[in-house]
Amino acid sequence: MSKVVVLGATGTIGQVIVKDLVASGVEVVAADMNEEKLVELKQWADDKITTAVLNIKDEQKTQEVLSLGKVCVNATNYIFNIDVMKAAAAAGVHVLDLGGLYNRTKEQLKLDDEMKAAGILAITGMGSDPGTSNILAHYGVNQLDKAEEIHIRYGSTTSGATFTFAIDTIIDEAIKNALAYKDGKLVEIPPLGDEEDTVFHEDIGVQRTYSIIHSELATLPVSFPELRTVTYKDTWDPATIEKVRTLDALGLLDEEPVQVGGQEVVPRRQTVSLMQTVLAKKEQPVWGTDALLVEVKGIKNGNPSTVKMQLLTEPNTEWNTSATQYATAIPASIVAQMILNGEVTEIGVKPPERCIDSEKFLSYLKQKKVKLVVTQDESVTV
Numbered sequence: 001m002s003k004v005v006v007l008g009a010t011g012t013i014g015q016v017i018v019k020d021l022v023a024s025g026v027e028v029v030a031a032d033m034n035e036e037k038l039v040e041l042k043q044w045a046d047d048k049i050t051t052a053v054l055n056i057k058d059e060q061k062t063q064e065v066l067s068l069g070k071v072c073v074n075a076t077n078y079i080f081n082i083d084v085m086k087a088a089a090a091a092g093v094h095v096l097d098l099g100g101l102y103n104r105t106k107e108q109l110k111l112d113d114e115m116k117a118a119g120i121l122a123i124t125g126m127g128s129d130p131g132t133s134n135i136l137a138h139y140g141v142n143q144l145d146k147a148e149e150i151h152i153r154y155g156s157t158t159s160g161a162t163f164t165f166a167i168d169t170i171i172d173e174a175i176k177n178a179l180a181y182k183d184g185k186l187v188e189i190p191p192l193g194d195e196e197d198t199v200f201h202e203d204i205g206v207q208r209t210y211s212i213i214h215s216e217l218a219t220l221p222v223s224f225p226e227l228r229t230v231t232y233k234d235t236w237d238p239a240t241i242e243k244v245r246t247l248d249a250l251g252l253l254d255e256e257p258v259q260v261g262g263q264e265v266v267p268r269r270q271t272v273s274l275m276q277t278v279l280a281k282k283e284q285p286v287w288g289t290d291a292l293l294v295e296v297k298g299i300k301n302g303n304p305s306t307v308k309m310q311l312l313t314e315p316n317t318e319w320n321t322s323a324t325q326y327a328t329a330i331p332a333s334i335v336a337q338m339i340l341n342g343e344v345t346e347i348g349v350k351p352p353e354r355c356i357d358s359e360k361f362l363s364y365l366k367q368k369k370v371k372l373v374v375t376q377d378e379s380v381t382v
Contacts, residue, residue: 003027004336005069005093007056007076007084010037012166013098013127014075015045016321016329017336022046024337029068056080059087066091071336073097077168078104081124085111085349089118094339096332099125101172102179105218109349116348124351126335127328129154129232130215131352132311133294135331135361137216138353140296140307141224143376149229149297150220155200155207156235157288158322167272167279171253173234174244178211181221181230192241196233201310201373204291209233219351247271287315290323305376312371326369334364 004021008014009030021028022045030045031054032038038051052065056076066072066087074084074097081097081104088095100108105124115122125131133152141147178189192210199206214232221230247253254267292311299305313327321329335356338344346355366372 002340003029003050003069004340005029005031005066005072007031007054007072007074009051009075010034010041011075012325013328013332014073015041016316016319016325017073017075017332018049019045019319019321020330020333021336022049024333026337026340029065031065056083056087059083062087063091066093066095069093071095071339073332073336075332077166079168081105081108082111085115085122088122089115089120092118092120094121096123096126096335096339098127098328098332099130099169099215100218101169101176102213102215102218105130105215105351109218109351112349119347121339121344121347121355122349123335123355124219124349125215126332126352128290128311128324128331129292130219131331131335132327132365133216133232133292134220134352135356135358136292136294136309136311137220137296138223139358139362140294140309141298142358143307144296144298144300144305145302147224147227147296147298149295150216150224150227150231151229151293151295151297152214152216152232153198153200153209153291153293153295154234155198155204155209155291155293156324157204158290158324167275170240171244171247171268171272173212173214174236174241175248175253176213178213178232179217180211180232181217181227184228186217186221192236194233198233198235198293200291200293201312203289203312207235209235215351220353223351223353287322289314290327292327300376307374307376310373311365312373314369316369330368330370331361331365334361334368338364 006018009018010032018030029050031052035053072088072093072095078100081100108124137150189211194211197206198209211233252267252271257264257266290313294309296307313323315323316326
């Protein structure tokens, strides 16, 4: 079986994963709850793809759909990551997702023995960040004699965008405490705190970045125990911050059910559902360039050294997708194909930096519509 099953196939990222897999000559089973959008996806991506109307909460049907492929790319909401992993184990299918926003990732890692017993690989977080960020970090660590710090930053020149990807994830990033690993200890930071002005590539410039909760913090300090510091910061539109904080202050993001018209509803679910419907009808913002910056600092030849890697992504005008969509979807497609081709052989639950050959992955990534800039500075003591 050489097919890839994509769950959440009609979503912002899922549809681009499907498109790239098809463009790469891979047979795809696209699964989603929305039958109408599956028809649209089939017309956009390729008439040859197989589609399946699927509610992930239906365990038996999920296992049946997953069994149609060798690899599953889970592009659904991260809250379903563990459900999908268990279904994949039952179906005997390798699986990768786009990240678990730290806490979910930690829970996923606990299923390592269960996945090994099933003989499958489950990769936690294989999009842009987490995903490419983890692999770039691993690449940078390999360039040094000793790695001490990893700093990950994301910047974008997109304007007029309020919610550029999964609304649920954006909300959690804005209202949950951020995390950083400093002096060998995990510390909590207030949401969108610890601001700094980050100097990106000249195509991006200087941007204000903020600490947010992110999956890299769940794995990099464990994968590279010699590290003393790991941080993640992302650029945010101030207007988006204000909107999310207002919704939160009004109680519209509460997850405790309330009675409305004699029915029990969850404010957050209602809010997110309404936002998804309304925002889908609005005009697209002016898409710009995205930059993923990963800096690894440490020692090389006895001297302080820094490896700086920047992945620059433009919107894919041919596919009418934003840089964020493309940068997130392409790594998932690449790794799914690497698994199909036998280039990833680990089993169990693994983060990207512990199961993927960084140089081989980057060689595939550079064949896509992206630009990777790598520099290394070594300070010689005199």
